[in-house]
Amino acid sequence: MKQSILQIVLDTPLDSSFDYRWQASDDNEPLPRVGQLVQLSFGRREVVGMIVSLSDESDVPAEKLKNVQAVRHQLPPLSAQWLALCRFAADYYQRPLGEVALPGLPKNLRALKPVALDRALKKLAQPGAVHDATPIDVAQLNPAQQQAADAIAGATGFAPTLLYGVTGSGKTEVYLQAAAQILAHGENGADNLSQILILVPEINLTPQLEGNIRARFPGVTVATLHSGLAEGERLRHWLAAHLGQARIILGTRLAVLASLPHLKLIVIDEEHDPSYKQQEGLRYSARDLAVWRAHQLSIPIVLGSATPSLETWHHAQSGRYKKLELRERAVKDAVLPKVRRIDMERDKPSEGLTSSLVSALKLRLERGEQSLLFLNRRGYAPVIACDACGWVSNCTRCTSFMVLHKPEHRLRCHHCSLELRIPKSCPTCGNIDLQPLGRGTQRLEEGLKAMFPEARVLRIDADSTRRKGSAQAAFDSVHNGEVDILIGTQMVAKGHDFKNLTLVGILNPDTALFSHDYRASERLFAQLMQVAGRAGRAAQKEGGSPSEVLIQTRYPQHPLYAAVIAHDYDHFATSLLEEREQACLPPYIYQALLRAEAKELETAIEFLQQAAHCIEHEGITMHDPIPMTMTRVANVDRAQLLIECPSRPGLQAFLTDWMAQLRQIKTRAKWSLEVDPVDI
DNA sequence: AGCACGCCGACT
């Protein structure tokens, strides 16, 4: 009877593996292998874990060792390379390996009753049967696109490439052409298989990309991986990837941790997009992990963007990444929209709209063209106030205002979801004249309807699209020409091409200019370019004028707007990078953030103070613990401690030691560490 | 994190 010790990781915050004994149930049972799932009893419950190593002996006293209950032989084991990726992520982000490796697996695989994998597998194994292929015209690439695709597909070894090109310059066709070459190469190659991972910020916003891929590669199995999949679907798609049947895997950030045994190319579309950063649990950057993965496998990776992140820009400048640029719009005769600033000090707005913008809207209405007004603030007004005594609608549970939602007759806190009826009079002095201050999308909608009673106005924001499917219906009605003026928050900034849209008005961008967050201007630029890109994507009409983007601002002289007008990200990004270098900010320094939260702010701060003093920290800049800008959310007070180090390995080594110390501190505060934080 | 044990307060 053969015996051995299995080291198992589990989805628990405990930072260690657990030894279990294994005994063959009969002579025919194969030996367990690293990367296989096992069912076992852990404490008083039954869970599924993963084998990370095999051994003949264990340091754990024999009486504590339990036997594993069953090894799941049905599933081919996860590869050593995949485990190495998880191990890297676990070490880098200071999390237990089990918390990285297990939660990403389909729930069905981790369930206590094993799924009948044989039937699942058979269904997937029929090549080409999964989806119809509707033939499309393969777009003719322009020389720059063709060159870029050839360079990407022809690269050998680890070859990170920034594909830099404005909205509409045809980055997608470059990805697909490169993918086609690599897939074709795989057909003739020795191992006869290639997989391509394409990451996108949000799959629901890019349905046309999925359609394009399926149409472009008829007969190729395409798997999609994102949080919107039902469990059954998730299992099918994950397995198709794991078993190598899916050749193209299209997914959101979580797909970067998928098992892809034949991965030959990674594409990250809109690489600057903030949604590549997971903001809870394991706070990883899918972009950074993807680059690591490409390096590990010695394969090319493409990062595409019109407004690359400064990290990526920095790598492109230094030559670590190759920069390929697409200068022209791919659609023939399409031109970049003309961007203008409207000085709000000279042209005073009424109902939030300057006369210049009103005239531009009128012109579009006369021509039967569509307009988009971008206002990144939902609700009617961000706060209501009493003129008589100075009362304002503070949230009782958060350090924030209750937002007036007029159609819903409610005050709402956008941080804790507390809802109240709108008070009829001031709660402190009884004054019945409470004033809404500021303007959100609902108030803008109201004003526009009064101003243009004949126009069809549609508001698209998180409130107007709460019901499932209503967002799609709203976008459809815009595409079908049933809307003259579209009002939207950042929801409308991405993904959608509106063919008849020739005016974009940007209403309240200035707040980001003076934000304490040093990344705010980088993000604002990206967002403005993205919104501006909604206009004029189709070829300019015969005799028509180019699309226009009007930015209402109190700071028309600000260099950010000058750069947007010139469509000049190069200089803007380069000057931002210089500022970062002067100020010793990322990417010239590496950061980690220790957060703590508790019922009392004191508790959180005290923990952070202990944390700051519990260890020697030579070479590390340890800042003072401070309450977070939004200190209280849902009756919990939050504070944070920033640490910095000029060397990444230096920071990593410190964090490992520090975490061990932190775990010893007795506190009632809940705390977590974030490496490479983006929202500080 | 779960889950159990354990020791004090207000309910049928």
Next chain:
DNA sequence: GTCGGCGTGCTC
């Protein structure tokens, strides 16, 4: 007398 509050301790 018991239900349940959350402090503490453990999981191979």
